[in-house]
Amino acid sequence: MVKAKARGQGTLNVAGVGASAGGVEALKAVAAALPADLPCALLVVLHIPPGAPSVLARILDRAGPLPAVTAVNGRRIEHGCLYVAAPGRHLLVDDGRIVLADGPTENGHRPAINALFRALALSYGARATGVLLSGVLDDGVQGLAAIRSRGGATIAQSPGDALFPAMPQGAIDAGVVDRQAPATEIGRLLEELNGRTVEAADTAIDPRMELENQIAMARPFAADFDTEELGPPSGYVCPDCHGALIAVNDGSYRCHVGHAWTGEALLQARDDEVRSALWVAVRSLQEKTKLSRRLAQRVGPGVLGERYEALAREAEHATTVLGRRLDATYDAGGGPD
Known part of the structure; x- marks a missing residue:
């Protein structure tokens, strides 16, 4: 199959796509239905163990018209390409380039969907789109909320279309989803959303969002951030390191070394x-x-x-x-x- 080349672009549109259990089938269905001239770059996070072989990019590259590659640190992001998270590293963005980070796990995962969506919200604002597919628990729900808070758009796979509906259903129940569709129709929605005229939203950036993004980008065992700025002590301890957890909000927690947990x-x-x-x-x-x-x-x-x-x-x-x-x-x- 001849792959579409990345088109020249002015302002970049970027979509983050997150999935967990049942996510490979959902991602293949999304990739197969993407338009060959999609005016958007896609960054993909799937929950996989750190030591797992990185073959998802090859699977998605064969599935549809757009090229898919494993993300490389420092690579410039371009329209018409899928950048797939590498196992064991957060997939983030900064100044139009890929950032692969070894920051603390979130909900026990690295890469984490919330981390990607949060970075997109900060870097691209109204030009960011978050897509949440099949999975268990609720990684990605708070990330969708971050994208919406910056004027971006959010999509969830229809729960009835997902092998594991808990993750998209949780986002719908939380009220952070603009549109929902079967995986085969998400490409059409992305084309529609990224073809619209976007005006920069005049919204203040939440300093807690910036700090959490800084933590995700931090090197292992970094000590140049203070999680106490995120909120008060929760009275709970971190399952990863057994340190005290800070309550970022009613459903989000971080420990002193940065591990993040949702309530679920x-x-x-x-x-x-x-x-x-x-x-x-x-x-x-x-x-x-x-x-x-x-x-x-x-x-x-x-x-x-x-x-x-x-x-x-x-x-x-x-x-x-x-x-x-x-x-x-x-x-x-x-x-x-």
């Missing part, structure tokens, strides 16, 4: 901690049962043997109770994503 993601992290603790308890109780029975057999009948047998029965009962609790957790949808 923080709750999920607490559930994961509880499950891990329960599994450790089950394992310990099973070992206690075996050891108690072995000691009972060693000492034989008598008071001490009865004591060991009683301990074994108590441990067995506790194991059963915890096992039922774990089963209920998974039946309620608390299993691995």
Whole structure:
């Protein structure tokens, strides 16, 4: 397939596209339906593990008419191209160029969708568009709110069209989505939105947004920012580093070294901690049962043997109770994503 070349442009239009679970299929559908002369650059973030091979750009390059490449730090952004986040690095923008950053994770992810959308809001204002596709939890919802606050446009994949509707549905429920459409129609919406005349919005930039963008761009273990400027102590601790979390707003938190959490993601992290603790308890109780029975057999009948047998029965009962609790957790949808 002959790919469209990037067109010359005046003022750049940029769209950020974020996805998580079920996102590869959604991204392929979006890429396949993009116009060959789209007056916009697309920056793509998919939640993938840091050590995963970076093949998404090749998948999207084959899927549609526009070229897709893995983002390279410092590369100038041009219309008519998809720039795909590299595993383990935030995909950001500054002065018309790609920035790949090793800043703190957000909701346990790097790259994070919120980080990309926030950077687009700051750099492009009304010329930024945010697109949120299939996924779980709520990464990207606050980023869409940031884009809207700067006059940009926001799109969500129709929840009924998404393999995992929680992420786009969360954005719709939060009231931060301008348009929603199936993945195959998002290209048409992008062409429509980026073909319109855009006037610079006279909106003040939230200093907290600027600080959070600075944190995302920071080098690992940077100490040249103060998260206490973002808000008061929350009384919670960070699941990543166990430091104190600052309440940025009612649904957003950051620790002193910069890890960011939404309320939904923080709750999920607490559930994961509880499950891990329960599994450790089950394992310990099973070992206690075996050891108690072995000691009972060693000492034989008598008071001490009865004591060991009683301990074994108590441990067995506790194991059963915890096992039922774990089963209920998974039946309620608390299993691995």
